[in-house]
Amino acid sequence: xxxxxxxxxxxxxxxxxxxxxxxxxxxxxxxxxxxxxxxxxxxxxxxxxxxxxxxxxxxxxxxxxxxxxxxxxxxxxxxxxxxxxxxxxxxxxxxxxxxxxxxxxxxxxxxxxxxxxxxxxxxxxxxxxxxxxxxxxxxxxxxxxxxxxxxxxxxxxxxxxxxxxxxxxxxxxxxxxxxxxxxxxxxxxxxxxxxxxxxxxxxxxxxxxxxxxxxxxxxxxxxxxxxxxxxxxxxxxxxxxxxxxxxxxxxxxxxxxxxxxxxxxxxxxxxxxxxxxxxxxxxxxxxxxxxxxxxxxxxxxxxxxxxxxxxxxxxxxxxxxxxxxxxxxxxxxxxxxxxxxxxxxxxxxxxxxxxxxxxxxxxxxxxxxxxxxxxxxxxxxxxxxxxxxxxxxxxxxxxxxxxxxxxxxxxxxxxxxxxxxxxxxxxxxxxxxxxxxxxxxxxxxxxxxxxxxxxxxxxxxxxxxxxxxxxxxxxxxxxxxxxxxxxxxxxxxxxxxxxxxxxxxxxxxxxxxxxxxxxxxxxxxxxxxxxxxxxxxxxxxxxxxxxxxxxxxxxxxxxxxxxxxxxxxxxxxxxxxxxxxxxxxxxxxxxxxxxxxxxxxxxxxxxxxxxxxxxxxxxxxxxxxxxxxxxxxxxxxxxxxxxxxxxxxxxxxxxxxxxxxxxxxxxxxxxxxxxxxxxxxxxxxxxxxxxxxxxxxxxxxxxxxxxxxxxxxxxxxxxxxxxxxxxxxxxxxxxxxxxxxxxxxxxxxxxxxxxxxxxxxxxxxxxxxxxxxxxxxxxxxxxxxxxxxxxxxxxxxxxxxxxxxxxxxxxxxxxxxxxxxxxxxxxxxxxxxxxxxxxxxxxxxxxxxxxxxxxxxxxxxxxxxxxxxxxxxxxxxxxxxxxxxxxxxxxxxxxxxxxxxxxxxxxxxxxxxxxx
RNA sequence: GGUCGCUUAGCUCAGCUGGUAGAGCGCUACGUUCACAUCGUAGAUGUCGCAGGUUCGAGUCCUGCAGCGACCA
Numbered sequence: 001x002x003x004x005x006x007x008x009x010x011x012x013x014x015x016x017x018x019x020x021x022x023x024x025x026x027x028x029x030x031x032x033x034x035x036x037x038x039x040x041x042x043x044x045x046x047x048x049x050x051x052x053x054x055x056x057x058x059x060x061x062x063x064x065x066x067x068x069x070x071x072x073x074x075x076x077x078x079x080x081x082x083x084x085x086x087x088x089x090x091x092x093x094x095x096x097x098x099x100x101x102x103x104x105x106x107x108x109x110x111x112x113x114x115x116x117x118x119x120x121x122x123x124x125x126x127x128x129x130x131x132x133x134x135x136x137x138x139x140x141x142x143x144x145x146x147x148x149x150x151x152x153x154x155x156x157x158x159x160x161x162x163x164x165x166x167x168x169x170x171x172x173x174x175x176x177x178x179x180x181x182x183x184x185x186x187x188x189x190x191x192x193x194x195x196x197x198x199x200x201x202x203x204x205x206x207x208x209x210x211x212x213x214x215x216x217x218x219x220x221x222x223x224x225x226x227x228x229x230x231x232x233x234x235x236x237x238x239x240x241x242x243x244x245x246x247x248x249x250x251x252x253x254x255x256x257x258x259x260x261x262x263x264x265x266x267x268x269x270x271x272x273x274x275x276x277x278x279x280x281x282x283x284x285x286x287x288x289x290x291x292x293x294x295x296x297x298x299x300x301x302x303x304x305x306x307x308x309x310x311x312x313x314x315x316x317x318x319x320x321x322x323x324x325x326x327x328x329x330x331x332x333x334x335x336x337x338x339x340x341x342x343x344x345x346x347x348x349x350x351x352x353x354x355x356x357x358x359x360x361x362x363x364x365x366x367x368x369x370x371x372x373x374x375x376x377x378x379x380x381x382x383x384x385x386x387x388x389x390x391x392x393x394x395x396x397x398x399x400x401x402x403x404x405x406x407x408x409x410x411x412x413x414x415x416x417x418x419x420x421x422x423x424x425x426x427x428x429x430x431x432x433x434x435x436x437x438x439x440x441x442x443x444x445x446x447x448x449x450x451x452x453x454x455x456x457x458x459x460x461x462x463x464x465x466x467x468x469x470x471x472x473x474x475x476x477x478x479x480x481x482x483x484x485x486x487x488x489x490x491x492x493x494x495x496x497x498x499x500x501x502x503x504x505x506x507x508x509x510x511x512x513x514x515x516x517x518x519x520x521x522x523x524x525x526x527x528x529x530x531x532x533x534x535x536x537x538x539x540x541x542x543x544x545x546x547x548x549x550x551x552x553x554x555x556x557x558x559x560x561x562x563x564x565x566x567x568x569x570x571x572x573x574x575x576x577x578x579x580x581x582x583x584x585x586x587x588x589x590x591x592x593x594x595x596x597x598x599x600x601x602x603x604x605x606x607x608x609x610x611x612x613x614x615x616x617x618x619x620x621x622x623x624x625x626x627x628x629x630x631x632x633x634x635x636x637x638x639x640x641x642x643x644x645x646x647x648x649x650x651x652x653x654x655x656x657x658x659x660x661x662x663x664x665x666x667x668x669x670x671x672x673x674x675x676x677x678x679x680x681x682x683x684x685x686x687x688x689x690x691x692x693x694x695x696x697x698x699x700x701x702x703x704x705x706x707x708x709x710x711x712x713x714x715x716x717x718x719x720x721x722x723x724x725x726x727x728x729x730x731x732x733x734x735x736x737x738x739x740x741x742x743x744x745x746x747x748x749x750x751x752x753x754x755x756x757x758x759x760x761x762x763x764x765x766x767x768x769x770x771x772x773x774x775x776x777x778x779x780x781x782x783x784x785x786x787x788x789x790x791x792x793x794x795x796x797x798x799x800x801x802x803x804x805x806x807x808x809x810x811x812x813x814x815x816x817x818x819x820x821x822x823x824x825x826x827x828x829x830x831x832x833x834x835x836x837x838x839x840x841x842x843x844x845x846x847x848x849x850x851x852x853x854x855x856x857x858x859x860x861x862x863x864x865x866x867x868x869x870x871x872x873x874x875x876x877x878x879x880x881x882x883x884x885x886x887x888x889x890x891x892x893x894x895x896x897x898x899x900x901x902x903x904x905x906x907x908x909x910x911x912x913x914x915x916x
Numbered sequence: 917g918g919u920c921g922c923u924u925a926g927c928u929c930a931g932c933u934g935g936u937a938g939a940g941c942g943c944u945a946c947g948u949u950c951a952c953a954u955c956g957u958a959g960a961u962g963u964c965g966c967a968g969g970u971u972c973g974a975g976u977c978c979u980g981c982a983g984c985g986a987c988c989a
Contacts, residue, residue, distance in 0.1 A: 005951090007951075007952070008952080008954070009952095009954085197987090197988080197989085294917095369988090369989075414920070414921075417919085417920075418919085418920075418987070418988085421919075421920095421987095421988075422987095422988080425988085425989090512986090512987085515987095547927085547928075549985090569954095573954095580939090580940080581928085581929080581930095581940095583929075583930060583931095584932095585921085586929075586930085589928055589929080590928095591927095591928085597941070597942090598941095600940095600941080600954070601940055601941070603954060604952095604954045604955090605954090606954090607952065607954045607955095608951095608952065608954080608955085610951090610952080610954095611951040611952035611954090611955085612951065612952080613951085614951050614952080615951030615952075616951080617951095618951070619951085659932080661932080663929095663930070663939095664930080664931095664932090667930080667939065667940085670939090670940095671939085678951090678952090679956085682951080686951095772958095775957065775958065776957095776958065776959095778957090778958090779945085779946075779957070779958045779959080780958085782946090784946095784947095785946075785947055785949085785957080786947095786949075813949085816949090870936085874935095874936095874972085874973080877972060877973090878972085879971095879972035879973090880972040880973070881972080882972075883971085883972045883973090884935080884972060884973075885935090888935060888973095891935085892935090
């Protein structure tokens, strides 16, 4: 059977079958009874639901690999480890996709009408949606697929409605007319978070507004008070100066504001201004919002098209005039000459008209943040509009406190401050969207004026009994339903067993880009509706970028298809590559132009595991393996050493997993497996596995090998589940020992399962050092790979020569050393002094000459003497000895002693070499 | 404008609570002794952005500067 293993790992040959076996074994599914009846401790992650129409990209690859690593690890620890999958209906995004399809057919959604359009979206979602979940299986995601949810499922619709009505009843949801972010292309309102600011090089225009005749005295006073922004036009009229980056909005100006304490403009407050191009007269008002230092210190007010101006209007009572249409053209409220113009066309036209009137005072380059629609990139227009809002401040309080008191922790910790800052400055959330795809707002309007907000669709008006009810046409922000995910997936508002068993969850794994959109709001909703946070650990991973540091994206064409990677290199290769780069707080960079180079490391490692397993399985053969305890007394140094290294590796891996230091987990296990298990242990043990060896030693080796591989596969399993599980299933098992049904549920090797063996580790290091030194000598003197050498050892620790004698086979294997004996150098050869004080002599008559050996040793003496010098200098520093901790000082003393012995022995040897 | 982060080997980046620099890839040389050439062995390369400071000791803490970036207004 073991002979059948191919010399190269072919992931395609094992991965799909392995995944099927896990699914058939039911290992992903966790029923509530596991917690409620069996009393197992739960560990719960809810997936950040990908957009239902999304295709898997590397960002998903990263996000879900991390979650799967954590889920698999906890599962092996015996937790009822539940990972709930699902998808998000993604309001704007999905609607846009279907609208584009329609456009290709020459249709607009209005041509279909609401009902038919929504039906069409459902068709699309039913047909193509959810494929991303199938794709997740290819990367090994061990989600509980029986629990797959969609944010538009009936259950979740109920949750959404319950939350909406409940918040409305608590007066935390209200409807009102405010300035909101409006996307003129999507024709919907957006939340503040959905309007992404982009630094843009723009222009700041300075405009002159003539002051009405009746206010000339006030203007003169302001001018005399030292304002350069007030002056006289050619025709003698006084003017004032205002600045704007959006000149077209001046058509909707209804006032000019100054700071009430600004002495320059005291006299102007109350003056009339003749708004150019419009024939309207607007007042000068005073408001504290105005920044005296910015520009002229006077601000034009466009309350219908600017949030701050709107607020000033509220305080000062100036008019509000909306001059734009929903698609950002100038409306009938604008002067006739500009009506129907698109906003940026109007900008040019307004500037040209003002220029002609001599009313442009100048312009300057100005870098500022311009908000763009996060779905289509169109520049967002602040717009006065009647929308639904959530009052956030009360909801934020417990969510903020949870961060401050450490109930919720952030990894990396830096995000805690970002989160708290956002919570502290939270603004009300505009939740209504002028879309058709999503959760319809559960509000009905009666002709009598009654507004009905209810959990069940009403049939008549509770006030007048009328049956002509009209439901609010808008839908809710997608994130309104996503924020309920941690409990809506468990059936809430019904009090289900699932909810009891699995809420609250534990870890939220996502990217920082949706910290506010999603994470923060889930926490708020968790407190509001469940009384506690939905999770306690927020792990924020980085972004997947290309080698130029650019975010991977479809539009840049720099993406890598995870499924292509799985196909070519295997899911294990992809997972290892991702996890090994997953340092806390750093991004992942992958070369999209050389995918092979990007994933070679992971592929090679998986192959290495495969081959180590293959070798072990072949060497172990079919004979029964004894439990380790039965061969305890026959364990050799390398057996004891590798078992101790297993203990070390498991302790490190566990500690690092607990702290989300995933790249350290990956790299630590990589070096443990490749550097220690393969490079040393397998090489050392080879000679003992053959048929001609002492049976006791052979059985000890076989038991140790099985134990070590079992542990190694367990430790590696969360990161590279396929190859480890394939090999583990073929591993012979110690007689009489219980074997778990599958590696996926085999117990995680906990620190403390096995004790460290300090002595074995120390002695093994001595052997390793010797081998490395001899190999170096061989290379340096060009001793052929196959040529055997002998070794004379002088001095060193008492046990050293015995150890080497016991390792004779290994030394032969590792460094082609055919004999080791105690004794002094004689003849021509190479000399080394090991850190443990042992002097080595390799007779190399005819290969080297005395002169070159002398030169080599002299440089070695210099090198070690240099190290010694640095240590001695430190020790002679009284401050160091007095102030540094005792253990550090002691370490330096030890080092000095060891280096001192090494260098003096080397000098002796060098001297005797010169004599001869 | 506010807040925060980054600057370490040719490349991509690690380096936790200060003890005297690491990984992978790449590069050089040798190697096919039957687990693996998706391999093995050995090797080369760093004034840890610049300037100060704290400390016995700083890549690691503090300040300033330069460059880059992120988020929020």
